[in-house]
Amino acid sequence: MEGHAEVRTVVDWRAAGWEELAPRVGRIRLPGWDATAGLVVGSGAALLIDTGSSLREGARLRADVRRLLGVHTRVTHIVLTHPHFDHVLGTAVFAGAETFGAVGLDTVFAWGRDGLYEDAVRQGLPADEAAEATDILVTPRHRVTGERTLDLGGGLQVLLANLGPAHTGHDLAVLVLGSPVIVFCGDLVEESGEPQAGPDAAPGHWPAALDRLLALGGEDALYVPGHGSVVNAAFVRAQRVALTARSGVS
Secondary structure: OHHHOOOOOOOOHHHHOOEEEEOOEEEEEOOOOOEEEEEEEOOOOEEEEOOOOOHHHHHHHHHHHHHHHOOOOOOOEEEOOOOOHHHHOOHHHOOOOEEEEEOOHHHHHHHOHHHHHHHHHHOOOOHHHHHHHHHOOOOOOEEEOOEEEEEEEOOEEEEEEEOOOOOOOOOEEEEEOOOOOEEEOHHHOEOOOOOOOOOOOOOOOHHHHHHHHHHHHOOOOEEEOOEOOOEOHHHHHHHHHHHHHHHOOO
């Protein structure tokens, strides 16, 4: 934290237009592509899940965090759920944050910047904003294979689970442990539209990834999709059935 300030743990989520999922867990649906960004507040730590589609959107998230947690607070941890432009291009505004992603994300960012730029522009991000963000794209320092637990202090723990390949080759879910468990799914789960399977998807592996997600989260968890409203386990199972029918695997 800037100035060694403690992170505020009583959060008025509505003050910045965020949705409260638990007293120390919130999320926002960003405009444009309806992408989710999440925030988990520990004691002395603030973890942001995904950073938006541009440096401008990242700066908006940074301002929201300061409005929610105090002007001297900064994001200490960032988790990127997968390497699509609408979830990663705001990362560079968060100086000093420890960044996490699925193993292999570094290779995508090293060799796939042109693809990220082209995808962003094709989907409507102004070319100058796409170029600026991809020029200073932040590669996660910490690469997750399997599972990794982060202790955010104040009794709050977060489990990172590498579940790809599925929606992409590098899908990372974030589980905030508690009662209920809150599962940030990235685009493994989508509610506001059909699950999107682009050229980097692995449709044959996607149903198994959802099986693992459900096993980790459990029946009573809140599942936060990469796009859309919060859903329950029954919704995730139904999406698994639909994906199985599309891919032809069981």
